[in-house]
Amino acid sequence: MFWALLQCSMLFGNLYIYFDWNGRTEIPDSSRKNIFLSLLIASVLGTLSFLVLRKNHHEEEMLSEEEGQSLLSAGMMYKHRANNAMQDAKVEFGTILELVKSKTILLLSPCMAYSGLELSFYSGVYGTCIGATAQFGDAAKGLIGISGIVVGIGEIVGGGFFGLLCKNNRFRRTSVVFLGMVVHFVAFYLIFLNIPDDAPVVIKTNTQKNPYLSPSASIALLCSFLLGLGDSCFNTQLYSILGRVYAEQSTPAFAIFKFIQSVFAAVAFFYSGYLMLMWQLLLMIALGFTGTLCFFMVERMQNFTDLQEY
Template identity: 25%
Template sequence: MATDEETPLVDENPPRSQPLNHRRDLYILCWAFLLIFLAYGAVQNLQSTINTEGDLGTISLGILYLSFTFFSMVASLVVRKLGSKNALILGTTGYWLFTAANLKASWYTMVPTSLFLGFAASIIWVGQGTYLTSLAQTHANDYNLHEGTVIGKFNGEFWGMFAGHQLIGNLITLVILKDEKGGSTSGTTLLFILFLFSLTIGMILMCFLTKRNGKEEVLQNSPISFSSSVVSSLKSMLNLLLDIRILLVIPLIAYSGLQQAFVWAEYTKEIVKPSLGERGVGGAMAVYGVFDAISSLAAGRLTSGLSSITIIVSGGALIQLIVLVWLLLGYSVTTGVLGKFLPLLIGALWGIGDGVFNTQLSALLGLLFKHDLEGAFAQLKLWQSATIAVVFFISTSISLQTMLVIMLVVLCISVAGFLFLTIKVEKAFSYHAS
């Protein structure tokens, strides 16, 4: 007899009485996020090279992620009140406005839209984590499948498709933008208009998601005042911080944000540009995106529970550890074919690690915090965005070597805490629950 893990994700002949729209919603969510972030991801990558006057682009991103950090503290409350579908739709508007602001970039357009995007990003990501996990749990329950396996596969499919935004968005940038004499760049207006079109289609797709019912409807119709709800939400977040499990996961969450910010702030500037030039940034990020997508799909397919998550995370961390040590001790900018190949290899390896962390952290939180998904995913985005904001603000004042040392230390601490969680703490929780 086949075990739960061996049971197909979707039965070939499911009973007619069972709902059939779970995978439909998954694909709508995947396509919507792909269209939104192929635009925003490319726009973000361009900030430090297009909006250079007064470091407007870099400072705008720092403001964005500070706002993201602040609003993450109440994002779970907003998602509970709005419902995850409405939160996803509202969150899309922030990315649209930020992209539109780049058509007339100035302090008066970029700073307000960066602040609003911080709020929008906090609710769209808490909404995404809540919606996707709820979708997977419902699918597993309706089809009598192993919950951990379904959560892993749904996350793998989502993050695999999501990672494709780096490939598509950067290839579009590579085709549209032209380097002019004197270091100027042409084609930005056409590029941003294309991205606004992509964002609009993504927003429309969000409207076709099936509304998640049950707990969300109760919370939306609750007569409790907003101020009381804010206090309750903050207390809930603080109470979650008393859970030893989240405390042991937070360092890994922080590192996942740190390694993403490293790509945006340091990898393109310090590793790619000296070897491949400014035009090579799009190609290198496309390679990064391809391997990120492949890694996400593979990691999701291999996820079946806590033990598999432990093995996969350890493998991804080992790959990034090797890259960090290589950059610290042996890497130098070289000429010729090898000089052009090595930055791409580093991007590919780093993309594998990022795909692992994206899929496995989402699956881990979905498994450990079933009764407070919004709060758990709010913690995920709170610590990720805080780390990213710090990197954007300090990257201009510290050397690459210092950044690598910081990352190496944080990686070691985070993996140690994660392994302690999976080996010791979760066994204790499982024992008391049984």
């Protein structure tokens, strides 16, 4: 459910893209600056909102007890909290180093890495490919926004649907991940047929190459939905299995997950402007298949551990 709510953010920004870019052949710098400033302000406000979150009741009781017994001044209170924060950071960092070497994290790393590659693909590369496809005509730039909205719909549908099913134990995690792999592979195949191969590497001009099929906006948007749906399958189940295996060490485990995902997302953005579309799709297929197999192994290990405990 968290994932479904999170992906609602993909609807509003892409609506602006559609209404502002639809019918344009070139995107002016003023429009790019408006988008950048809007997203910057939203991210700053979102980060600052953490400051108004209340502490839980247990933390407040412990803090008041410590203050009453040993903290005699505001200066000592500040120093005490700073030392605790530094000590907690060192402990968390040490835990991260320990978890990185664990068998579970090592096996889940290919799946985490794949989530980073396809994150860059659906959030940046695929929209660029649609906008650079000359066969879409004047509607190409507007389709970027519509594609982003449809990706968001796929994310929301997947997050809500599989969140409810897995909560009631109607679907196993491996079934959802396998479905995500199949959905993504179908989307990659359709993209390969529908989008010109040089679309990611074209700069400021539309591609003139013809794909295997006559480019269809309907197929392009169908692929957008499949990309979002498949992404929700992988991410929701990664969240689920990390929360299950590392219930007592959730913060370091999720830090490792986001680190690996972000590194590979950055790598994908780097090579996306140099590799032809076919090679990018093949790379994701190879890593996606490997990541799915490794996820199956981790799930089997976890089921065996649960059986022993039972």
